Amino acid sequence: MGRRRGTHDGQTNSIECFLDVVCNLIGVLLLMAIISALVVKEKVYDVFTPMEQSAGKSAHYLFAVTSEGIYPFEKNQAFKKLRSKNTSRTLAVETRYFHYTADRSRITCRMKGRSPGITGENIPSILNELRRLRKSNEEDDSYFVYFVVSPDEKAFRLFRLARRELLKNKIRVGWSPIDPEKTVSFVNCGIKILPQG
Amino acid sequence: MDRSSGFLPFMDVLTGLMGVIILINIILSLSMTGDEGVKVRVVPREEDIAWDQKKADPLFVICSENHILLHKTRIPIAEVRMQSFFHGEVRIAADKCGPNVYLLALIKPDGYKSFRYVRAAAKQLGLKLGYEPIDGNWEIVY
Numbered sequence: 001m002g003r004r005r006g007t008h009d010g011q012t013n014s015i016e017c018f019l020d021v022v023c024n025l026i027g028v029l030l031l032m033a034i035i036s037a038l039v040v041k042e043k044v045y046d047v048f049t050p051m052e053q054s055a056g057k058s059a060h061y062l063f064a065v066t067s068e069g070i071y072p073f074e075k076n077q078a079f080k081k082l083r084s085k086n087t088s089r090t091l092a093v094e095t096r097y098f099h100y101t102a103d104r105s106r107i108t109c110r111m112k113g114r115s116p117g118i119t120g121e122n123i124p125s126i127l128n129e130l131r132r133l134r135k136s137n138e139e140d141d142s143y144f145v146y147f148v149v150s151p152d153e154k155a156f157r158l159f160r161l162a163r164r165e166l167l168k169n170k171i172r173v174g175w176s177p178i179d180p181e182k183t184v185s186f187v188n189c190g191i192k193i194l195p196q197g
Numbered sequence: 198m199d200r201s202s203g204f205l206p207f208m209d210v211l212t213g214l215m216g217v218i219i220l221i222n223i224i225l226s227l228s229m230t231g232d233e234g235v236k237v238r239v240v241p242r243e244e245d246i247a248w249d250q251k252k253a254d255p256l257f258v259i260c261s262e263n264h265i266l267l268h269k270t271r272i273p274i275a276e277v278r279m280q281s282f283f284h285g286e287v288r289i290a291a292d293k294c295g296p297n298v299y300l301l302a303l304i305k306p307d308g309y310k311s312f313r314y315v316r317a318a319a320k321q322l323g324l325k326l327g328y329e330p331i332d333g334n335w336e337i338v339y
Contacts, residue, residue: 177309
């Protein structure tokens with residue numbers, strides 16, 4: 001960069017030095033902008049996926065994921081309530097997030113409408129609950145959590161976050177997308193889940 | 198008149214330029230780190246092999262609302278609905294992939310219905326199926 005030299009004026013000299021600094025700074029900033037733009041543009045993010053999705057029939061714990069949150073099905077609790085009602089008629093019980101109805105062939109559950117204060121579970125609390133359940137379950141390696149996910153961008157992100165945390169904790173995860181307008185049914189005493197649609 | 202006063206307007210211009218460059222830098226960084234056009238490579242995790250094969254060859258199928266991308270071939274949903282045609286296309290693409298081929302469906306948020314056709318095709322053709330949710334604006338790198 002060209003600079004004036006040979007002046008005896010101290011004030012002019014100091015301004016020239018300052019100008020040097022400013023010009024160099026601009027150069028560095030330009031360079032940084034170009035490099036960062038190129039690096040970020042070309043960056044390829046890796047997303048790891050299981051090679052084949054396991055079926056939900058052997059899941060120990062089931063969750064529904066919507067854009068609003070993650071909701072445990074609490075099917076064991078629902079089935080217990082249903083079994084306690086010893087009658088052949090169609091039955092209905094409620095858990096925190098779902099309405100369950102049972103007839104002779106299957107148990108169907110439908111998500112409750114949105115209510116104030118009901119926002120689903122957060123990932124740390126789910127993890128804590130699963131760790132607690134896993135401790136009481138001797139078959140640690142086979143512990144398996146299954147998600148039924150609404151086809152929605154927010155729900156997808158929520159599921160991926162939850163799956164990443166569960167996999168870090170060595171908990172097997174499966175999932176299935178489901179049409180949000182359909183219901184989820186359990187057949188064969190709740191062993192198998194059938195996302196309908 | 199002092200010579201130094203001649204530099205002051207120049208310095209004004211320079212500092213203004215610096216501000217503009219910093220602004221451009223910030224805007225560029227924000228737009229680049231946003232979700233638009235994010236390049237993503239979907240990598241099957243080999244430790245999750247659920248069948249007795251050491252290595253599998255994924256055939257990527259991207260499920261969108263109006264079409265299916267079978268590897269890089271775009272099939273409109275109207276043609277996907279023609280079962281025999283679609284199954285034929287899947288079979289041809291699968292045969293090119295190798296002996297341990299399996300379908301890896303990448304499901305966009307609006308691609309649930311397309312995914313159902315892919316799932317049916319996998320079942321009909323006896324192919325293994327994996328699936329992964331992806332965002333609508335992801336650009337998949339093969």
